[in-house]
Amino acid sequence: MARSLIFLIGVFYAVFSGYAGSCAKHSFQRKVLDQSLAGNHVSKDYGVQSIRIPHSLSQDRPKLTVREDDYLSSKASERKVLRRTKRRWSPLPFNIIENDVPPFPKDVEVVGSDSSANYSVYYTISGPGVTSPPIGVFSVNRDTGMVRVHRAVDREEYPQFVFEAQVFDRRTNRETDLPLPITVVVNDVNDNAPQFSDSLELWMLEKSSAGTTVGKLNATDKDQENTPHTKIQYKLLSGTDLFVINSQTGVITTKTATLDREVQDKHLVTVQIKDMDGAPDGLASTGTATILLKDINDNPPTFREKSYSAKVQENKADVLVLRIPVDDKDLKKTPNWNAVYKITKGNEKGNFRIETDPKTNEGLLYVSKALNHEEGGNLKLEVTAENEAKLVGSQAAWASIPVDINVIDEDEGPEFSAPILQLRIKENVPNGTLIGTYTAVDPETKSSEGIKYFKVSDPASWINVDENTGELTIANTVDRESQFVTGNMYNITVKAVDRSSKTGTGMVLIRIEDENDNAPSIPSKDLILCEKNGELGSVLVEAEDHDLHPFSGPFTFELADGHDGKWKLKDMKDTSVVLQQAQELPTGVYTVPLVVKDLQSFGEKQVVSIRICQCRAGQCIAKQSSVSLGVWGILALLLGLALLLLLCIFCTLACTTEQEKIYLDDASSGMLLKSNTEAPGEEVNAPIVVVPSSVVDGSVKMGHIERQEALNSSGFGTLNINQETLQKNSYPMYSRDFSMTDTLHRYNSGIYGGSTQFEGGQQQFTNEYSSLETWRTNGLYLDKKLTYFITEGDGRYADDLIRAYGYEGEGSPAGSVGCCSDQEADDNLDFLNTLGPKFKTLADVCAAK
Structure with a gap:
C-alpha cells in the first residue's frame, strides 16, 4: 500500500x-x-x-x-x-510493468496538444508496438489521447517501446502540431531465476593442500542489470566437509588435504544460486558440480611375490627366463603406472637383460649371453621396479626382490684354450716350419685326450694342422703381398672333435711380417712424349714396390749401361723421376734402359719405351710422312699417270657416244648398252672403245655417214671410206685414192683384229701395224676435238662441254680422273710428297736401286 x-x-x-x-x-x-x-x-x-x-x-x-x-x-x-x-504534450517517458496481469486493456497515459484549444483535433500513434512488431501492444483514444496497453509485455524481450504521436485537425486532416516521440519503459519485475552459464566440471590434483582453488562457477540472471533482481548468491548444499564456495564469486576451494584419487577419483557437490542476494523472496536454481581428482605418482609398483626363481639351459642366449608381475594403484597407461625394471645385483658380466611388457606391465627377464654351468651353476640376481614418473606425495621407496637362476648342465663340445689364437711369422718361411700349437679340452673332464683337430677354412692353403696334436706348420710359401692377406693378417679356422662327436671351433690369426722380396717396378713402361717445337721434351716415370717400409721407397733411378746418351734424368723424387731428352730427337719410338732400386739398394734393370709424336689431347695423332723417291719410283708413278690418261681418253670417247647401239658379233648375240650397275660387272669381250665411224668436218658432232652393214656367216661388217674423206680430215696414211673395205672382227681399245683390204691395190696390214695406226688415228681425233672447242662455241652439244667438278671436299694433289675433267699441268709433281704411307715401301725399293 x-x-x-x-x-x-x-x-x-x-x-x-x-x-x-x-x-x-x-x-x-x-x-x-x-x-x-x-x-x-x-x-x-x-x-x-x-x-x-x-x-x-x-x-x-x-x-x-x-x-x-x-x-x-x-x-x-x-x-x-x-x-x-x-502546452499538453507529455515530455516524460511512460512506464508499464512487465508481465502485468489482466484485465486488459489498461490505461497508460494521456497525450495532448495545445492546438486542441484552437482546433478540433484527433490523435494517432505509430511505430514499434503499434504498427510494427510487436503489433497491437499499444493504442490511443483518438479523441482523448489516452494511450492504452492491450497485453502483457516481457521486459527481457522488449525493455522499452519508442513510437510517435501525431495530432490532426478534424476539419482539414492537417497536423496542428509537431509529432512527438513517445517512450514507454517496461519496468522490471523479478521473474527470472539465475542460471549457470559455464560447465560444472572442475578438476584438481589429488592430495592437494587445504585452500587449493578447485575452480570457479559462473551464473547469470536475465532480469535488469545492477538491480537486486540480478545480484546472485552461491551456496553449497553438499560436500561442505571437503569444499568451500565463495558466496559472491562462486570460487570453490578445498577444505582438506586428504583427497585421494585411489580412494575416490571424483566428487559431486550440489550448488545453489539465488538472486536478490539470497533474500527469502529471491528466485533460486541448483546444479551439481563434478570435481575430478587427477593422478599423481604417489604409489610405487609392488611385487606380488617376495622372491622368484628360474632355470636356464647353459650355452643358450636370447631366452626368456622369467615374467615378474607388479601392481600399481596409479592411473593405468600413464607414466605414474608404467614400470621400469632394473637388475641391481648379480649381472656384473652382462649375461641378463630385463624389459617391460607394454600390455601387462610385467618384467621380462632374458639371458642375453650364454651361461656356462662349469663357471657357476647358480646365480643370484636382484630386480628393482620403478615408474617412469618420479615418486611424489609418498614416503615409500622403490621395491626390490631377489631372483635365483639355476644353470642346467649339458654335454658340451671341446673348448680351445683361447677362442682366438694370434701368431706372428715372416713371409717366405720354409715349408714344414712349425709356427704354433692350437689345442682344446673337454669342459667336463678338463682333458684333451681323444680330441682330433681339422681345418675348417684356409683360403690360401698355407697351413697344415696336425690331426692329433693340433700343431700348425707351413704347407706353402706365405706371401704377405697375396690377395688373401688383409692388413698383414691371415686367418684360418680350426675345428676340434671329441669322442662323442661334439665339436668346438677356434680361429688362428696370423700376422705376417714383411721381407724385401719385391724389387721396384715401373707399372707403365709405354710412355708418350708430345713433340714441341724448340723444346726438349720430358716424361714422368713412376715406380712402385709392394713391400713395406723400409723395403720400399724412396727409390733410386739410374740410366742403365748401354744407353745411347739421348736421355737424361732430373727431378728425382720418392717414387718418380723425370726422363728428359738430352738432344732434339725426331718423331719415333725410343727405348731407354733404367735401373730402379729401393731403400735397401735392391732393384733390377727395366726398359721404358717412349714414343715421340705430335699430340692432340695427350694422344698421338697420325702424321703424313714425306719420302724421297728414286728414279724407278718416279717411272712407276709416271706409268700410273699414263694409265690415268688412257682412262680419261676412254671416258671422253664414251661420253661422246650418245647411247648409240653397237652391234656385236654372233658370239655376243646382242647389243652393248649403257648400264647403271654400281658394282663390278661381268667381263665382256665386246669392244669397249669404238673408233668414230666417219669424220666429216672435224667437229665433235659427227656427220651421219651412210653405213652399210651386212651380216654374213662370219659376222663381219663392211665400212666404205673414200679418199676425199680421208684427205679432208688430214689422215696422211690414207693419201691414195682408193676404196677401203675393212672387215672387222672387233675393235678393242684401238687394236684391230683380223685383216684390212683395199680395192685398186691390195694391201695387207698386220695386227701390230694396225695397232700403231689406230693409236695415231685417236691422237688426230683428239687434236681435232680440242681445236673445235677453241674455235667454235655455238652449236655444240651440251655433252661435249668440258666441265670442272664442283667437288666440296678437300682437293687432291693428283686431280680428278673424271671423263670430262680439267687436267692439271703435267709438270707439277708436288703431289709425290704427299702420297701417304702406302707408297713408302715402293719409294724405299726405288731409292735402294
Missing part, C-alpha cells in the same frame, strides 16, 4: 513539473518569436535552455509549440496578436 502511494505521488510531481516547465518554455518562446519577427536572431540563455531560432519561418510543417499562421499574415507588415495556450 505504501509503495502504491509513493508511486502516485511521484507521478503527480512529474506531471506538475512538466506543466510548470511548459509554461516557462511558452513564455520564453513568445519572447523569442517577437524578436525574430523584428528581424533578429536570438541565442540567449534564459535559465531554461538555449534556443536559436532562425529569421525565416517558411517551413511547411508546424513547429513544436507554435504555428506560423498564428503569428504571421500573408504580408510581412501584418501581425496577429499571439495568444498563450497551455
Whole structure:
C-alpha cells in the first residue's frame, strides 16, 4: 500500500513539473518569436535552455509549440496578436510493468496538444508496438489521447517501446502540431531465476593442500542489470566437509588435504544460486558440480611375490627366463603406472637383460649371453621396479626382490684354450716350419685326450694342422703381398672333435711380417712424349714396390749401361723421376734402359719405351710422312699417270657416244648398252672403245655417214671410206685414192683384229701395224676435238662441254680422273710428297736401286 502511494505521488510531481516547465518554455518562446519577427536572431540563455531560432519561418510543417499562421499574415507588415495556450504534450517517458496481469486493456497515459484549444483535433500513434512488431501492444483514444496497453509485455524481450504521436485537425486532416516521440519503459519485475552459464566440471590434483582453488562457477540472471533482481548468491548444499564456495564469486576451494584419487577419483557437490542476494523472496536454481581428482605418482609398483626363481639351459642366449608381475594403484597407461625394471645385483658380466611388457606391465627377464654351468651353476640376481614418473606425495621407496637362476648342465663340445689364437711369422718361411700349437679340452673332464683337430677354412692353403696334436706348420710359401692377406693378417679356422662327436671351433690369426722380396717396378713402361717445337721434351716415370717400409721407397733411378746418351734424368723424387731428352730427337719410338732400386739398394734393370709424336689431347695423332723417291719410283708413278690418261681418253670417247647401239658379233648375240650397275660387272669381250665411224668436218658432232652393214656367216661388217674423206680430215696414211673395205672382227681399245683390204691395190696390214695406226688415228681425233672447242662455241652439244667438278671436299694433289675433267699441268709433281704411307715401301725399293 505504501509503495502504491509513493508511486502516485511521484507521478503527480512529474506531471506538475512538466506543466510548470511548459509554461516557462511558452513564455520564453513568445519572447523569442517577437524578436525574430523584428528581424533578429536570438541565442540567449534564459535559465531554461538555449534556443536559436532562425529569421525565416517558411517551413511547411508546424513547429513544436507554435504555428506560423498564428503569428504571421500573408504580408510581412501584418501581425496577429499571439495568444498563450497551455502546452499538453507529455515530455516524460511512460512506464508499464512487465508481465502485468489482466484485465486488459489498461490505461497508460494521456497525450495532448495545445492546438486542441484552437482546433478540433484527433490523435494517432505509430511505430514499434503499434504498427510494427510487436503489433497491437499499444493504442490511443483518438479523441482523448489516452494511450492504452492491450497485453502483457516481457521486459527481457522488449525493455522499452519508442513510437510517435501525431495530432490532426478534424476539419482539414492537417497536423496542428509537431509529432512527438513517445517512450514507454517496461519496468522490471523479478521473474527470472539465475542460471549457470559455464560447465560444472572442475578438476584438481589429488592430495592437494587445504585452500587449493578447485575452480570457479559462473551464473547469470536475465532480469535488469545492477538491480537486486540480478545480484546472485552461491551456496553449497553438499560436500561442505571437503569444499568451500565463495558466496559472491562462486570460487570453490578445498577444505582438506586428504583427497585421494585411489580412494575416490571424483566428487559431486550440489550448488545453489539465488538472486536478490539470497533474500527469502529471491528466485533460486541448483546444479551439481563434478570435481575430478587427477593422478599423481604417489604409489610405487609392488611385487606380488617376495622372491622368484628360474632355470636356464647353459650355452643358450636370447631366452626368456622369467615374467615378474607388479601392481600399481596409479592411473593405468600413464607414466605414474608404467614400470621400469632394473637388475641391481648379480649381472656384473652382462649375461641378463630385463624389459617391460607394454600390455601387462610385467618384467621380462632374458639371458642375453650364454651361461656356462662349469663357471657357476647358480646365480643370484636382484630386480628393482620403478615408474617412469618420479615418486611424489609418498614416503615409500622403490621395491626390490631377489631372483635365483639355476644353470642346467649339458654335454658340451671341446673348448680351445683361447677362442682366438694370434701368431706372428715372416713371409717366405720354409715349408714344414712349425709356427704354433692350437689345442682344446673337454669342459667336463678338463682333458684333451681323444680330441682330433681339422681345418675348417684356409683360403690360401698355407697351413697344415696336425690331426692329433693340433700343431700348425707351413704347407706353402706365405706371401704377405697375396690377395688373401688383409692388413698383414691371415686367418684360418680350426675345428676340434671329441669322442662323442661334439665339436668346438677356434680361429688362428696370423700376422705376417714383411721381407724385401719385391724389387721396384715401373707399372707403365709405354710412355708418350708430345713433340714441341724448340723444346726438349720430358716424361714422368713412376715406380712402385709392394713391400713395406723400409723395403720400399724412396727409390733410386739410374740410366742403365748401354744407353745411347739421348736421355737424361732430373727431378728425382720418392717414387718418380723425370726422363728428359738430352738432344732434339725426331718423331719415333725410343727405348731407354733404367735401373730402379729401393731403400735397401735392391732393384733390377727395366726398359721404358717412349714414343715421340705430335699430340692432340695427350694422344698421338697420325702424321703424313714425306719420302724421297728414286728414279724407278718416279717411272712407276709416271706409268700410273699414263694409265690415268688412257682412262680419261676412254671416258671422253664414251661420253661422246650418245647411247648409240653397237652391234656385236654372233658370239655376243646382242647389243652393248649403257648400264647403271654400281658394282663390278661381268667381263665382256665386246669392244669397249669404238673408233668414230666417219669424220666429216672435224667437229665433235659427227656427220651421219651412210653405213652399210651386212651380216654374213662370219659376222663381219663392211665400212666404205673414200679418199676425199680421208684427205679432208688430214689422215696422211690414207693419201691414195682408193676404196677401203675393212672387215672387222672387233675393235678393242684401238687394236684391230683380223685383216684390212683395199680395192685398186691390195694391201695387207698386220695386227701390230694396225695397232700403231689406230693409236695415231685417236691422237688426230683428239687434236681435232680440242681445236673445235677453241674455235667454235655455238652449236655444240651440251655433252661435249668440258666441265670442272664442283667437288666440296678437300682437293687432291693428283686431280680428278673424271671423263670430262680439267687436267692439271703435267709438270707439277708436288703431289709425290704427299702420297701417304702406302707408297713408302715402293719409294724405299726405288731409292735402294
